[in-house]
Amino acid sequence: MLKQVEGSAAVAEAIALCRPQVICAYPISPQTHIVESLGRRVDSGELAPCEFINVESEFAAMSVAIGASAAGARAYTATASQGLLFMAEAVYNAAGLGLPIVMTVANRAIGAPINIWNDHTDALSQRDCGWLQLFAEDNQEALDLHIQAFRLAEELSLPVMVCMDGFILTHAYERVDMPTQRQVDAYLPPYQPRQVLDPAEPVSIGAMVGPEAFMEVRYLAHAKQQQALELIPAWAEEFHRVFGRPSGGLVHEYRAGDADVIVVALGSVLGTIKDTVDTMREQGRKIGVLGITCFRPWPSAAVRAALSRARRVVVLEKSLAVGMGGIVANNVSAAFAGPPDRVHTVIAGLGGRSITRASLARVFEQALADTLEPLTFLDLDRALVDRVLERERSQRRSGPIAEGILKDLGVVAAKIG
Amino acid sequence: MFQIRIHGRGGQGVVTAAELLSVAAFRQDRHAQAFPSFGSERTGAPVVAFCRIDDRAIRLREPILEPDALLIQDPTLLHQVDVFGGLRPDGYILINTARTFAELGLAEFVQQFNPTHLCTVPATEIALRHVGRPLPNASLLGGFAALSGRVSLPAVAAAIEEKFPAKVAAANVAAATEAFEFVQRAMGRQEATRAQAG
Numbered sequence: 001m002l003k004q005v006e007g008s009a010a011v012a013e014a015i016a017l018c019r020p021q022v023i024c025a026y027p028i029s030p031q032t033h034i035v036e037s038l039g040r041r042v043d044s045g046e047l048a049p050c051e052f053i054n055v056e057s058e059f060a061a062m063s064v065a066i067g068a069s070a071a072g073a074r075a076y077t078a079t080a081s082q083g084l085l086f087m088a089e090a091v092y093n094a095a096g097l098g099l100p101i102v103m104t105v106a107n108r109a110i111g112a113p114i115n116i117w118n119d120h121t122d123a124l125s126q127r128d129c130g131w132l133q134l135f136a137e138d139n140q141e142a143l144d145l146h147i148q149a150f151r152l153a154e155e156l157s158l159p160v161m162v163c164m165d166g167f168i169l170t171h172a173y174e175r176v177d178m179p180t181q182r183q184v185d186a187y188l189p190p191y192q193p194r195q196v197l198d199p200a201e202p203v204s205i206g207a208m209v210g211p212e213a214f215m216e217v218r219y220l221a222h223a224k225q226q227q228a229l230e231l232i233p234a235w236a237e238e239f240h241r242v243f244g245r246p247s248g249g250l251v252h253e254y255r256a257g258d259a260d261v262i263v264v265a266l267g268s269v270l271g272t273i274k275d276t277v278d279t280m281r282e283q284g285r286k287i288g289v290l291g292i293t294c295f296r297p298w299p300s301a302a303v304r305a306a307l308s309r310a311r312r313v314v315v316l317e318k319s320l321a322v323g324m325g326g327i328v329a330n331n332v333s334a335a336f337a338g339p340p341d342r343v344h345t346v347i348a349g350l351g352g353r354s355i356t357r358a359s360l361a362r363v364f365e366q367a368l369a370d371t372l373e374p375l376t377f378l379d380l381d382r383a384l385v386d387r388v389l390e391r392e393r394s395q396r397r398s399g400p401i402a403e404g405i406l407k408d409l410g411v412v413a414a415k416i417g
Numbered sequence: 418m419f420q421i422r423i424h425g426r427g428g429q430g431v432v433t434a435a436e437l438l439s440v441a442a443f444r445q446d447r448h449a450q451a452f453p454s455f456g457s458e459r460t461g462a463p464v465v466a467f468c469r470i471d472d473r474a475i476r477l478r479e480p481i482l483e484p485d486a487l488l489i490q491d492p493t494l495l496h497q498v499d500v501f502g503g504l505r506p507d508g509y510i511l512i513n514t515a516r517t518f519a520e521l522g523l524a525e526f527v528q529q530f531n532p533t534h535l536c537t538v539p540a541t542e543i544a545l546r547h548v549g550r551p552l553p554n555a556s557l558l559g560g561f562a563a564l565s566g567r568v569s570l571p572a573v574a575a576a577i578e579e580k581f582p583a584k585v586a587a588a589n590v591a592a593a594t595e596a597f598e599f600v601q602r603a604m605g606r607q608e609a610t611r612a613q614a615g
Contacts, residue, residue, distance in 0.1 A: 004443035006436070138476070168478055173439045173451040175474070271476030356479040 001178050007169040008033030009141040010176045014143040016041050016182040018102075018150045020076045021191075022068035024053040026061045028083040029116050030166035031106035031265035035078050058083040062090035062101075070205050072196040074150065075376050077101065080166055081108035084122045085338060088129070091159075095130025097206055098194070100153030102146065103131075105316075106166040107349040109265070113402035117352020118166040119318040120266065124295075124327050127344065130221050132160040132228060133296040134248070135266040139169055140176045144247035145293075147179070148239055150188050155235075156228055157194045158221075163295075165268040167352070179243055187242045225297035232294055250299035253306050255281060256288030261367045262310040264290045264303075269316065269348070269355050276360040285368055292328070303335040312342050314367045316360070316378075318349040325375050341374065348378035384408060418471040420481045423557075424500045425490030428460040430554035433580070434488065435466035437558055441568040441575035442470040450475040462583055463498050470567065484508060490540070490553050492521060507531055509565050509599075513540040515606055532611075536564050536603055538596050547592040548585070559593030563600035570597045605607045 012034050015023075023042065025035040042052035053068075055061045063078045068075040079087060080143055084105055094101050100314045109115040123133060132152060136142035142164040149160040164170060196203055227251065236248035256262050256273055263273055270291045280287050290306045292299070306370070313336060315329035324330070326345035333343045346363050347370055349355045359379050366372035387408050392398045421438060425431035432453040439451035447470050454465035467481045486509035487500060494500055504510070508530060512518075513538045518527050527535055538560040540553035548555070555577055560568045574590045581589060 002443075004440045004449065168452070171453060173436045173449070175443060176450055268478050272478045276476050354480050356482070357477070 001180070002175060003178050004173055004175055006033065007142060007164065007172050007174070008106075009037055010139050010143045010178070011146055011164070011170075012037035012041070013178060013406040014146045014184075015076055016047055016074075016180065017181055018147060018188055019074065019185075019190075020047065020050050021073035022051050022053060022065070022075045023077065024055050024061045024064040024068070024075070025077045025079070026055050026058045026083060028058070028080050029106075030108060030118075030170045031078045031080045031083070031104060033170060034073065034104055034106070037076065038076075056093055059089040059090055062087040062103075064093060065103070066090060066094050066097065066099055067103045069094070069101050069193075070097070070195070070197045072191070072193045072198070074154075074191045075099075075101045076103070078104035078106065080106040081110055081116075081122045084126060085110065088126065091126055092129045093206075096217075097330075098157040098221075098224075099159060100150075100157055100191070100193075101159040102149045102153055103159065103161050104146070105161050105163045106170045107163050108166040115277075115351040116166075118168050119350045119352070120163070121319050121350075123161060123163045124319045126161070127296055127327070130158070130225075132156075132158060132225070132294070133297065134160065134162050134294055135292065136169060137252075137270045137291060137293075139164075139172065139174050139269060140245075141247055141293075142169055143176055143178070144239065144243070144245075147184055147188060150191075150246045151235055152228065152232065152404055154191050156224055158224055158228070163267065168268045173317065177245065181243055187239060228299050228380045229294075229299055229301075248293060249304055250292075250294045250302045252291040252293060254289040254291065255311075256290055256306060258286055258308070259288030260286040261287050261312045261314060261364065262290050262312075263314045263316055263364065264292065264306055264307075264328065265316045266292045266295060266328060267318070269318065272357060273316065273360060276357045276364065279357070280361060280364060285364075287330070287368065295328075295331075298331050298335070300335040303332060304337055307332075307336050310338070310342075312344065312367050312370070312372075313338075314344045314346055314347045314364065314372065316348050316355075316363075318345050318347075320350060327350055344372045344374060344376070346372075346376045346378055353379060418469055418475070418477075419485045420483070421486040421488065421561075421567075422481045422484040423466045423468070423488045423490065424494050425466075425499060425554075426460075426494070427462045427464050427598075428468040429490045430467045430552050431464040431490060434490070434554035434558060435468045437554070437573065437576040437580060438468045438561075438568065439470075440579060441558070441562075441572040442468075444557070444572045444575050445568060447472065448474050450477075454480060463494060465498075472525070486561070486565060486567070487511070488557050489513060490557060492516070494503070495521065495523075504530075506532045507534065509561070510536075511557060511564055512537045513557055513562050515539040515542060518598070532607065533604065534564070536560065536600050538599050538603070540596055543592050543595050544589075547595065548588045555589035556592045556596035559596035560600040562593075563597045564604065570594065592598055 005132040329345035435451040439449035442449035540556035
């Protein structure tokens, strides 16, 4: 059924259709609307016998999800930004224990300085924790990926993180096709745990493993993620069959077949990139797009194949490995069969900085003209940076950087976008 | 694609206005996208929300820098924010005020725009009469339906009814309807004046 709803409402309804049994969450923007909506659904009895458990922190939220999942319940939680960092120890535990928890990460920057807006720093900080990480391009895909996430998680006995851009998707009203309960039930069978805490058949979960077997346990986690690389496209195909629309999978190519330059990105910025590429195609530029839906496991072979004909690759990412460069770009470089200097990193949209077609077209033209730098910060205000550097050169007590830069910038209330 | 930018202040229902507009367009089988310019939500602070309407799926996520229409919920913003920034030459302007463009000191400025696309409407006064609170958003949407014809009044009313409980919805629909009729009359008078002058 077609609906015009907020992204958070669409995701909450999709989660409800997945018949969760335990939902626990601690509120943090921009994830809050999702769990508020689920809280109301539990309260009204619509999701009975699902329990909504209020917790005192994100660490507790993931810990409760671990307990619920270990007891055989289909468990869900959501978080963002500092909340994800605060639960990090338990996030690793959920993966290490092989518990199929599904979590939404409403992507948001990490402080300091405190910033509530969107980028991918939060999810990418947990890229090596052992969870699957799927990134949604729009609200339809966010909704669809959550349904696929439960199926994937439970088949593999691994937790899945569905990443959707905070505010840009969570707070955007757009058209979604909401599946029926019958469709979701046909795709997602009741949860059959591989391990369960059952008083009738007691087991312990989470034993200490020493040097004699820890490596093997880790290897199995890696092997399982490699197995997921084969299963994800298969389940995406099945999703297509049941729901009548393509969604999910590892990567998506757009006008990339004959492209000299291919732009690689994750999440909602792909829409703006595709519109930019359409305009440039009309002008005869051979440029295409590779959207990464599945970031973990890293679909190395699919990325290599998609980029095999490209002369240059531009990785546009909303994350920064401080002191190194692009996180996604590093992964892409490892997969790219061509010379490593043909992979360019463009860091964009940090802390909610708008990413416009005009700015994208500028760097894409540079890539086509072989003049793009290896590492670019899109729309960086160089003069603002230089003022801080000058202050630091000229005085020892130059003060806090964030406050100084805001003072230099002056009032921004009058700015649009 | 038709792009609308809504300016107002925190607490005036600016974000809700964009959402309602997108629902109204959706009800007329259009694709629509509404999103706020996110910031720290403080009552009284300048707020911007955006709505795009198209006949195909909307992928673009940048803020609306070149709007086809501006809805201004608070005329005091004219002195604080570059509300008219990027407005297309054939763009629509609808301002919530009991005053005219000339009385707002905008007579000269608006000469560059199509006069049949410009109107002011006392949306706050209309809202106070029907809703009992100074929330001009529903009234302005009714006025925008009359000014631009990009959404219909019944679609706006249906969007309001979908969003709010029956009693609140009825009051807001009444406000939207009065603003719709106000703008229709104002544009009719303008047309008559032009016909006389012509």
